[in-house]
Amino acid sequence: MNIKLRPIGFVECERQDLSDDYWGDVISRIILDDQIFPSDATLNLEQFSHLEIIYYLHEVDDDAIETGARYPRGDSSLPLVGIFGQRAKGRFNKLGLSRCELVAVNDYEITVKGLDAISESPVLDIKPLMSGFLPQGPIKEPSWTETIMANYYKTKG
Amino acid sequence: MNIKLRPIGFVECERQDLSDDYWGDVISRIILDDQIFPSDATLNLEQFSHLEIIYYLHEVDDDAIETGARYPRGDSSLPLVGIFGQRAKGRFNKLGLSRCELVAVNDYEITVKGLDAISESPVLDIKPLMSGFLPQGPIKEPSWTETIMANYYKTKG
Numbered sequence: 001m002n003i004k005l006r007p008i009g010f011v012e013c014e015r016q017d018l019s020d021d022y023w024g025d026v027i028s029r030i031i032l033d034d035q036i037f038p039s040d041a042t043l044n045l046e047q048f049s050h051l052e053i054i055y056y057l058h059e060v061d062d063d064a065i066e067t068g069a070r071y072p073r074g075d076s077s078l079p080l081v082g083i084f085g086q087r088a089k090g091r092f093n094k095l096g097l098s099r100c101e102l103v104a105v106n107d108y109e110i111t112v113k114g115l116d117a118i119s120e121s122p123v124l125d126i127k128p129l130m131s132g133f134l135p136q137g138p139i140k141e142p143s144w145t146e147t148i149m150a151n152y153y154k155t156k157g
Numbered sequence: 158m159n160i161k162l163r164p165i166g167f168v169e170c171e172r173q174d175l176s177d178d179y180w181g182d183v184i185s186r187i188i189l190d191d192q193i194f195p196s197d198a199t200l201n202l203e204q205f206s207h208l209e210i211i212y213y214l215h216e217v218d219d220d221a222i223e224t225g226a227r228y229p230r231g232d233s234s235l236p237l238v239g240i241f242g243q244r245a246k247g248r249f250n251k252l253g254l255s256r257c258e259l260v261a262v263n264d265y266e267i268t269v270k271g272l273d274a275i276s277e278s279p280v281l282d283i284k285p286l287m288s289g290f291l292p293q294g295p296i297k298e299p300s301w302t303e304t305i306m307a308n309y310y311k312t313k314g
Contacts, residue, residue: 003162003213003279005250036249040226043239049297051241054211054252056160069197082200084208084267084283087290092193093162095211095282097254099292110241122160125252126241131296132306133244135256139288140206149289 007122009033009108011055015118018059018089020073020148023116025155027103030110030123039107046105050129053115056122057094064090078144096121099129114153164279166190166265168212172275175216175246177230177305180273182312184260187267187280196264203262207286210272213279214251221247235301253278256286271310 013028030053032041066088069080073088083091100115110126117123170185187210189198223245226237230245240248257272267283274280 001164001279003164003281005160005162005252007158007160008249036224037240038225040237041224041239042241043226043237044299045239045242047297047299048242049295050292052254054254067193067198068195069200080197080200082198082202083194084199085202085205085285087284087287091282092165093281095162097209097211097282097284099290101292101294122158124160124250125248125254127244127254128242128298128302129292129296130244130298130302130306132302132309133256134291135207135258135286136310137258138206139286140204141285141287142201142204145285145287145289149287152289153293 005124007033007056007124008036009123011115011117011119011121011123013119018118021151022154022156024114024153026114028112028115028117030112030126032108034108042105042107042110045128046102048102048128050099051102051112052097052099052127052129053117053123054125055096055117056124057089057096058122059118060089060094065092066090067092072144072148078147162281164190164213164281165193166280168272168274168276168278168280170276175275178308179311179313181271181310183271185269185272185274187269187283189265191265199262199264199267202285203259205259205285207256208259208269209254209256209284209286210274210280211282212253212274213281214246214253215279216275217246217251222249223247224249229301229305235304
């Protein structure tokens with residue numbers, strides 16, 4: 001079974017490299033495909049502070065895809081974890097998912113802050129962040145996530 | 158540009174209908190494709206309390222896809238909102254995204270609670286919920302989201 005998707009738009013930003021950290025102050029524009037969408041596709045979108053973006057990790061090589069367990073960030077001082085227990089880029093289907101701040105909306109152009117996608121990434125969906133969809137109750141996660149997230153959203157200053 | 162994806166597994170649950178509410182107590186099993194993944198793909202996954210699931214809304218008809226503005230849930234007492242300002246199922250690329258509680262992991266079988274996907278939905282990716290990826294700072298959203306979320310995660314009991 002194959003599922004065919006078509007990008008709804010593309011990311012434009014200054015970030016070209018796939019390195020892991022310092023996404024906090026990255027400003028990106030998502031340019032929607034005006035062949036698919038009318039301009040009211042973004043009507044009232046600015047009433048939300050955050051968006052969830054599903055995008056395609058187009059620069060990840062097929063050889064870099066891991067299907068089993070690996071060390072997060074290749075760091076063997078961390079525990080071995082299966083690919084579904086981490087957010088590594090080298091994953092089957094190459095889907096990226098992250099939240100970002102909404103800065104501005106102008107018809108086909110959505111400006112966001114802190115999106116961890118390099119320039120020219122194909123965008124597959126944009127959803128508004130609704131607090132009702134956030135986890136209710138406490139979140140449990142292993143302690144190594146703190147290590148890998150330490151500089152992820154830091155600004156480079 | 159076309160992007161071809163292949164399901165990493167499928168949802169099995171009792172819920173067959175695409176209606177909107179009462180997902181809170183739905184228990185689902187995600188059965189991973191053992192032709193793609195070794196059994197350690199889920200190693201240590203149980204250390205997380207919540208997962209984020211990207212899945213394909215396979216039962217949505219192409220005619221039901223909206224690309225512009227519509228009333229959330231078709232309710233004209235709510236404001237008109239562009240498709241990217243709502244989480245309607247009838248959206249381009251038919252991608253579903255939601256968080257759920259992780260109940261149990263058994264090699265190729267992941268049991269979750271509160272996943273808003275009907276049975277047989279193709280799963281495209283599974284990521285662990287890390288608190289570092291949640292929005293920092295206050296969330297702003299329009300008041301109509303409260304109306305539509307009122308019973309979304311209620312239990313039917």
